[in-house]
Amino acid sequence: MTEVGAPFAYPHLRSTDMFQPTQPLLGVVGTLMRSGSLFRAAARAALVLGSLSLARASGLAQMVGPSTPGAISGTVADPTSAVIPNASIHVEHAGDPAVTAFSDGLGHFRVSGLAPGVYDVTAQAPGFQIGSAHDVRVSAGSTAQITLTLAIATEQQQVEVNADALDTSPDKNGGAIVMKGEDLRSLSDDPDELSQQLQAIAGGDPDTGGTQFYVDGFSAGKLPPKSSIREIHINQNPFSAQYDSLGWGRIEILTKPGTDNLHGDYWMQGNNSPWNAPNPFVESQPPYYSYQFDGDVNGPIKKVASWFLSVYGHNGINSSVINAETLDPAFNPVLYTAAINSPSGALNLSPRYDMQWGKVQTLSLRYQYNRNTTDAAGVGQFALESQAYDTHNVQQLIQFSDSQAYNPHLLNETRFQYTRERDTLTPHSKDPTIAVQGAFTGGGSNSGLNHDNQDHYEFQDLLRINKGAHDVTFGGRLRIGRDANYSTGNFNGQYTFASLTAYQITEKGRANGMTGAEIRAAGGGAALFSQTAGNPSVTVTTLDLGIFAEDNWKANKDLTLSYGMRYETQTNINDHADFGPRLGLAWSIPGANGKPPRAVIRGGAGIFYERFDSNAILQARRQNGITNREIVISNPDFYPNTCTSDPADCAAVRQKAPTIYQINPGLRSPYSITTNLGVDKPIGKYVSVSANYQITRGNYQFMTRNINAPLPGTYNPDDPTSGTRPLGTDQNIYEYNSQGEWFGQRLNINGNLHTKHSGIFGFYRIGKIEANTDGLNTFPSNQYDPHQDYGRASWDVRNRAFIGGYTRLPWHFSVNPFLMIRSSQPFNITLGEDINGDTQFNDRPTFATDLSRSSVVHTKWGTFDTDPQPGQKIIPINYGTGPGVFIANLRLSRTFNFGPALPEPPAPPGAAAAATKDGKPAAPATPSPSTAKKEIERKYTFGLGVSAQNILNHPNYAPPVGVLGSSLFGTSTALANMWGNSSANRSINVETFFRF
Template identity: 45%
Template sequence: METKFAVRARPPAFNSRYRFLRCRRASFSTFLLVLVFTHLLAAQQPPTIPRTDPGAMATLTGTVKDPAGYLIPHAQITLTAVPTATSGSSAAMVTTSDDAGVFRLAGLAVGSYSLLVQATGFALIQQNLVVTEPRGEGHAQRIDVTLPIPTAEMQVSVGDEGDDTAPEHNGSAIVLRPADLNILSDDPDTMKQQLEAIAGPSTDGAHFYIDGFEGTRLPPKSDIREIRINSNLYSAQYDTPGQARIEIFTKPGAGTLHGGLWGNYSNSILNAQDPIATQPAYSHSQLGGYLSGPLGKHLASNANFSRNMYSDSSFVKATVLDGLNVVALTQAIPNKRTQIYFDPRIDFQGPFHTAISLRYIVSHEAQAVGGVGGLVLASEAYRLDNTSQTMQMLATKSFGAKTVNELRFQYTRTRNNEFAASTAPTINVQGAFNGGGAPGGTTRDNQDTYELQDYFSHVFKKSFLRAGGRLRILRDASDATSGFNGAYTFATIGAYQLTLQGIAQGLTPAQIRASGGGASLFSLSVGTPKAKVSRVDGAVYVEDDWKVTPKFTASIGLRVESQTVISDHFDVAPRISLAYAVGPKGKPARFTLRAGSGIFYQRFSTGSQLRIARGNGVVQQQYQVENPDFYPLIPSPAALGASVPPAITQMDPNLRAPYSVFSGLGIDHPFGKVANLSVNYTNTHLVHAFEMRNINAPMPGSGVRPYGGTNAIYEYGSEGLSNQQSLRINSSYRKGPISFYTYYSLSFNDSNTNGGFPSNSYDQHVDYGRAANDIRHQMYAYLNADLPFKIHTSTNAVLRSGAPFNITVGQDLNGDTQYNDRPTYATDLTRASVVTTRWGVFDTQPIAGQKTIPINLGTAPASLQVDQRLSRSFNFGPKLPDAPKAAGAKTPAKPVPVRRRYSFDAYVYAVNVLNHANYTNPSGVLIPVQAGQRSTFGIPTADQGARALLFGGFFSF
């Protein structure tokens, strides 16, 4: 039998049909003061037990169980009579459940009581009950209590009636518990992609929160207790919308010793051949486990570890020169990766409903060949070595069942290192290949993040009030030689070929350029490789979920944010959501109507700060030479400094924090208690999006540079915008051994920036069109089911329409040093610059009167991914006691399976079981071909893997 140990208490669900509400935290100083005050107050009021006629004395008995129905021994039961106008306060009667989870309280007076049940490893639960007169001698009134598993967010429920109009129970919300996790891969990277698919498309991608802190490194699946997706879309507690917000909660320590060991293995012998290139032999293995148990009466621990070893390939599909001949290169580059994860924690259950959790997480990743694939050749590879360490402290205090505060602190120390395999100059041939040395050079990046969260909550009769704040400090110290090796850019593979041919023939640089050869740009960075930046951001919020009527809930919140670095220090973000249940009074709702809107801000990253710190022209100097005639030589910095002014990177002094207005409408329709259908429409309007532009680029028409000279001035601005509309239809079914969930999403996302440079530094409007993440159609489905012979099956499938990609000419046509200019629609088909594609006939050398093609005109192939898992569980060892039956419960029609002490799950997991080739986007650069032929730029550069089988097992006790 397994009794889990928790450090985060959770008050009871007074009304399961309404909802669980998140409880939050107050300041730690307030927590200490209130703790002392309540203790002294209790000491000054010696209570008395009310007594009545002994003949009217009653007995209360019952059981304490966990959510799975297993008995919980040694749970503490506290029964306190509710004070009346005549009786005053009452003493509490305290007992504990026995080894079978059964408790008994005798000699009770008839009347109202408050029952508090708590057990190590579970959230406390408190509820009111009425003890009635005994019906006869020996009769005992019975109550069965189920203690919930605690969460990082303590939850309570409000009210005693009404329909489920909770904001976190919107139609797109999903909760995955341990029984549902079979649909996910054991590989953290693959699991992350699957969760992003379940969450669906959003404007700025998915956001992961692990135990309340935002992060990207996921814990092993064996350490996950619950996953919530798209919960409470407009909550003021978060700085991101609930759409595509993925919250992961890990397991606490347990009150009894238990653990497990798991692993899987895959080998290329059993897998399908990749359609891109012939792969060398490869394998993949994972090994992990956990151990949890008590360290004393009030202490428990839990530790998880995992090791993933990959021996696979990176695929290159490029156009290169073999000697002086242009050839297609398709190659699989062997690549080995290792990931190690270790996560011990200690949980302490203190007095007065106080709980403290201390946790340490360390993860390490090493990769032999990084940065290779697509157009990037093996010569640009770098060795990767990353280590992340996290220390967490969580302190929780609950004051009865209605008031809770929680203090969280996290320190994360991340050390990312990249070591270039070659220091030769980088060679970028637009649309063909990226070769030479690694452009990033050798990088050592040290990040330290401190985060403090302090939240408070209180439950009123018809409302739930939450308030709190967050303070975050980030420090980034970097030592990087990016660009120190120099880089040449060639507009086409033909220009690169003519350059090498001219050098071999002894031609002068002028002759090479006259023949159509020569590089388009040379860049070199010199100076100090070290830079250090920091950022502080904070936020406070208050929010109230008000149950106006049993069928109508209004959630109103306000969040205020601020950050250093930029001049925008006061960002106000109001939030509101409404839900109304339509149906006859006293009956379940036929429909639930939902609406909401809120403002959400984004923060300026430390990575952008580092770029500004280095690019100010003093710490580092970046020299750029257009149409250089000294290839393949690297001129000295002194020679460049005497003739070329360095490029400057800076921030717009009026830079503002981007914010999005996220709004939506939805309708939910239940089908009894087993199925649900919902339709949701959302609109996201993002303004002041970050972008960069060369504010000293030649002005159209005149060619004059506004700031003089010939150097580029790259400036971070906030003039970008985007608009996304999405219609999502969700359906779910859960009954007995079958659970099913699916959705279809139709999205339209237009934008004038992708966070980078516009094609026209003086008119960003010309880039307004399909956004890079405009996935028009997406369907997702998962299925869990029990098959004959005790076999369990899980299916996870996602189908996406092709993503857009930008079609460019691979040249800098306007002198802004950016190679993102688009062709025009051809008007003279006899010109040599005309290229025929499946999207039209384009001219790569635009002339007056021609219209520039829209941004992201191309569309990549659609993708289909279906993963399948088959498993069989074997139970053995000593028999565990059956879960108790409630009074009056009917005997089940089928015999209850016998529970054993040990279990072993054997499974096979098929990745991409249909062996569908899912290609990545092409580069989008037009490659000139012979007259009459169609351009081949639309051929994808790589894929995401063929079908692979993993065989694994999980032993637990």
């Protein structure tokens, strides 16, 4: 059940900058206790998590066993003393099998249970040479302390890709993209643009679960500043039972911990309108600009803790371009273009603290404050200046994690996140909204005044047991959300006109003193009027729980099997038991005559569920006919009055039953069944390729239906009171249900190319997706036959390609390219009219059979009849094909190193042993050419750079207008701005940075 709260005082909604997690949490607890089913769900969740904790405690008691004779602990770091997390540690003793462990987020490790003796310890991590410590003596009951320093891999070691690198581990799938170091330089430094770029790279479409962001293992939340990002993992381990969604589209952000020495960097970037290529849809633009800064500083706190602080800021003016068709003072249709400046600002502050607590425990605490403001948002394309509104958003979060490595085979991690978000949206005008299909949207914004207070709590507990050939992980995630929303959306009312011609006739008639009935008789008049009134305040509380267990079993050196099960449930719907099995395998093809494996064959399958969105729950509770009443009137004759401005005009219709939203009692959680077959293969020394073929089917997908719309064939558009409705009343009932479906298949090809001075990575995808829904807010064109809309999905882009990377040039120059290519995107061709009485303007024309009819329209996509006749075939959904996209970005930078020289890295592993082989000194090693010419590393680095977005100035157009009644039909009215500066077709940024 969902709680509908009492109206809360307006001032309470303005406390946007106070961090008060206690009061919302008490409100959630109170709601759980007042709501029977919600309380029972929470009790079940607590019972399950408590059982897991008891089982874990019992397991630990058995596995940890008695105290160990001795131990080795230490830190793994690079030559600059920056710690290296997740390094693989191997401890060897003559005659005994090696013991393996991993460094934690602070670079610390500990290996216990060692018998007294002498050990050799090695550590390795991607991008570094292997580091080692020999003859480490362990005494009974004591701990030997060591530091392992890993030198940066030489260029040859760093870039080679060979068959030895093939791995059958599920998280080493070749279809994954791992970006760190210089790879990150090709991405935008703006968090919003970075988010959009990562989504484009991940390619997360609805049929793959969309795009999901995880920051240090937590869902939701804003992206951290780029300076605080250590690594980005994309599409890794797609069939893991740990995650609720398919991994094709999962983006995992790992932030940086502190280091053993004081380090920092600062970056600033600026853009100014004279440097850019103008937007082709407007003749002149007012000046605009933007500047951004990003910096961090970090260091140690004694020997057991570290800190990291990052700050990001943005300020600027964006130019939004209006490209619409309106009426001049003489009521003649004219094209209207204008550029409207929209100031915006952002601030992101994120400190982090990590601490080694005792011998087995690591604690991490991270806080993030994010504030974004925008003035005159909501303007552009068809939306005129009067549609503008201002936004103010503040999000704060606290993340806490506790990692406990009881021994090299047992790791437990407990996580908690609290997110507090406060949003305010204030429209510039309270006039009724005027929406003219395919032409413009004027009047005031129908979003209304909006204050949204959200509080989210996330609890996770993961236990990993590595024993022999099995790597078992199980755990759970509990999320509780509370949304207190104040909205006057559509309180101002909205008029919808089917065409600009109807609006023109209406305005001319009003100027000539004609009545509403006379205007309609002349072919004018609005097609629809809607207005909402009532209580603007609604509060919703939600809870969802996910529990999983999985095992990665290395059956032999060539075969790894992964299998797991996930259970999910949530409140507010009646579907409470969703089981998602997961299966994967990886088999390495053995090489001939004892050579390394030639390739790895991977397969996987799984069932993945989607949660019901809290925004829909809010809408259902608000628009239930009691909290709020929405009046929807077809063919109103009282334009431009509203039920508020002139109650007499609405006196008769106030008796009309309100339009309501409701959740179908039988609504189910949508799920997709996905199978995958792929191969990972190295080609030579520098290239690796991965190919994956997927088949996905989605069942019980969300959509919305008007379940009391007029039955097909009974409605006459000229008589809004006509039509036979199944419930016997003229009430519109919008119901959320799960009658959608889709089916897709695609081929993904990923590649990596590395040479001595360059690295390039990218992918190519070809696929086909068919569906009858675009998501929860999709209405079918035929409310009684959703399958009529089954066809090409709106996101069915057949071909996509992405290339990114870096190139190191002489004299300390470097280049970072970024290329995104996308083939044509479909768009829907509609009439712009409601011809079946369901209050939706998504009806499509038919293929013309009699070309002599005046309702026939000739287009480059076919010849259509805008007045469908019995027996004619309706054109398929998304029948139009829009333009493709080609975007090439480039960054060029130059660094200057100065200051004291950094200490030389230690000798490569084995050098010390070779120097004392047989007890005699060995001859000094002859340096390789690359070593002899190696440049001395300095303490300080200063850099200058310039970057260009869409450097070729290629115009990328948005999908065309799809309303047949519009004079703009078939033409694009805006740029397809996938990310970046929407003010310009090409933008140039200059930057400077400093590191120490």
